[in-house]
Amino acid sequence: MRLINRKPSRRTAVFLGVLPFIFVAILYMVASDIRLSQNPSDRLLPSMSTMLESMRQMAAVPDKRNGELLLWKDTLASLYRLAMGLGLSTVLALVIGLVMGILPYGRAALAPFTSAFSLIPPITVLPILFILLGLGEAAKVGLIVVGTAPVMIRTLAQASLDIPRELVIKAETLGASSWQIATRVIMPNVLPVLISALRIGLIPAWIFLVSAEAIASTEGLGYRIFLVRRYMAMDIILPYVAWITLLAFIMDRLLLSLSKLAFRWKHIEGDSL
Amino acid sequence: MTNKPVIRVRQVVKEYDGVPVLERLNLDVSAGTLCTIVGASGCGKSTFLRMLLSQEVPTRGIIELDGSPLPKEPTPDRGIVFQRYSVFPHLTVEDNLLLAREFAGAPFAGRFFGSARRKARDAVSQIIGDIGLDAARRKYPAQLSGGMQQRLAIAQALLKEPKVLLLDEPFGALDPGIRADMHVLLLDLWKKTNMTIFMVTHDINEAFKLGTRMLVFDKIRHDPQAPGAYGATITYDLKLDSKNRQDAQEAKSLIASGVFGA
Structure with missing residues (x-):
């Protein structure tokens, strides 16, 4: 064969x-x-045992200075920023993307600006964000939004345009208003795409999170990696990178499961029929 | 009862980028007609149907529905069944049929909850039974066969009791056996409602079998120097009611002469 x-x-x-x-x-x-x-x-x-021991210290032994468990503190801080950033991007993508995808006037008004904005290298916005928003959480969340929202908005807008026109016309002949078509026909059809966009957005989101944490932060996974780099502490950096990768992988799988659970109709085709 | 036309078409021309697709269309169709439309691919029969739906607007000329010009957008007075994408893929059979009521009854939420939903479900369960989808009430369109999907699409299109039902090759993707079943269903519905139906098909036998009137679209004027100079128009307009058998004869000879191409 x-x-x-x-x-x-x-x-x-x-x-x-x-x-x-x-x-x-x-x-x-x-x-x-x-x-x-x-x-x-x-x-x-460093040997595997050294790395395991270092990670055990990070995860289970309270820090000498402030008595905190650093791994969990870092993880929580990073996940919080990621969730805030991606959450904001998701809301923006849904609202602006749908307005652009559904309304010709919305498209005319917003599409050129979104296209131009999405071409700004997000990392160049970071100093601006630090100056405007200070070195706190807002700037880091802001960077994730700047880095992920434009692409997600455009993906959602395109997805709403890609919905077969027949469905919209059918809804019109059933007496639907623009609002009803948006909420009951177009939005449910693009929500699975939103999840895909979110899964793809996770990658740049992590990049910008770690970048922002590396530059100005007092906690977070990215902050820790760049902090211990000064001592060449590979026994912490390598497991931290593996941990970040694992977290990203779990999030990706969770989003996929969510899509299969919430949008069963989208995952039928190909399996049954 | 005067026989006023439901659909009146006067001097309609449709051009795309200055190239005429359809020209010199004039037509009166009276209520209760089952008008089948045939013609070669690309002769504009679907374009004509889309103009009746207001999905597209004539470049020139006027189309009237019950004596007044067609609205500029699709409205509930004209129902539509497409060959594909006719039902909502994200809704179950039942929700597909509930949707029209929800649009009318819940302007903001667009959906019913609680007792309102129960009442609406009771109201559509009769329809679900009529189209033989009782067992599939909770299934999504992707889980249905092509014939079941089109039965659902037709039932959905009739919910708003449109004056005119437009069918764009509705059975084109179905097996011959299923198609025959669908013919029975359609004729049955048509007799019950006495609706005016326009049906585009590429199956000439289907057009003869179902129609009381058949329109043939074709391009008759050709300019060899400018192939795009002229559009198609209605070349044959045949009444196929049973009293008028010579029409059927004429029609049969038309098939034999091969004016319809393949």
């Missing part, structure tokens, strides 16, 4: 999927062992 038609069984697929992870882990451990055997105080590639 041709190679393109050969499919792995479920077990083989899982095994093959895990393989690269194991490979990288082994590669790391071998390299770490070699370096540590030459110089036991080497900091660049």
Whole structure:
């Protein structure tokens, strides 16, 4: 049989999927062992046990200075900022995106501005935000909004335009007003797209969160990584990066499950019928 | 009872970017007609239907509904069934049929809750039974067969009791057996309501079988130097009622002569 038609069984697929992870882990451990055997105080590639111990300290041992559990404090601070930023972006995307997608007047008024705004490199806005909003939470949340909202708005606007015109016309012949068409026909049809936009927006959101935290913050996952960088504390940086990745992965999966749960009709096609 | 036309079309021209698609359309259709529309692909029969729906506006000329010019946008006095995307994919069968009532009864929320919803559900359960979708009442359109979806679409289009029902190749995507069932359903509904129906189809036999009047759209004027100079128009207008059998004869010879192309 041709190679393109050969499919792995479920077990083989899982095994093959895990393989690269194991490979990288082994590669790391071998390299770490070699370096540590030459110089036991080497900091660049700490051993797995060192990293575990460092993380245990971050997660379970109260900080000497303020008695807080740093990992959880950082995680909560970062997640709060992420949630605020993405929440605001979601609201903006839904309102502005729908106005642009549904109303020709809204499109005429807002589309050029949104397009232009989305081309501003968000990180260049950060100094402006720090000056205007101070170094507190608002600037960090603001950066996430600036970095994610324009693309989400445009995605939502396009999604509302992509809805088959037939559905809108059918609603008109059933006596619907513009408001009713927006809320009962177009919005329910673009909500699954909103979730996809949010999943895609998670990536830039994390980038801008960590950037903002690195520059001015007193807590947060990004702040911690850049703080301990001064001491070359790879035993904290590497697990923190892995932790951020895990958090991002969980959020992505949760959003996918939410979509399947809330918009069952969207996920039927292809499965049944 | 005078036989005043429901639809009156006078000197209608439709152009896209200056290129005429339809021209010199003149038509009177009286109430209760089941008017089938056939013609080659790209001859503007769907464009004509979209103008009757106010989805598109004639470039020149006038279309009247019951003596007054057509509204500038789709309204409940004209129902529509498309070949695809006719029902709302995010709503169950029942919610698809509730929607028209909810639009009328809940201007802001657009939906019913509690006892209002129960009452509306009772009201549509009769319709669900009539179209044989009792068992599928809670299913989404994607879970229905093509025939079931179009039955739902037709029932939905009739909810507002439109004066004119427009059908744009409604059975084009269905299997022949299912299509025959749909013909029975449509003729049944038409006899019950005595509605005026316009139906675009590419199936000439369907057009003869269902219609009491058949319009053939075709391009008759050709300028070899400028292929886009002229649009299509109504080339045959046949009355197919049973009293007038010579029409049927004429029609059969038309098929034989192959004016309709493939």
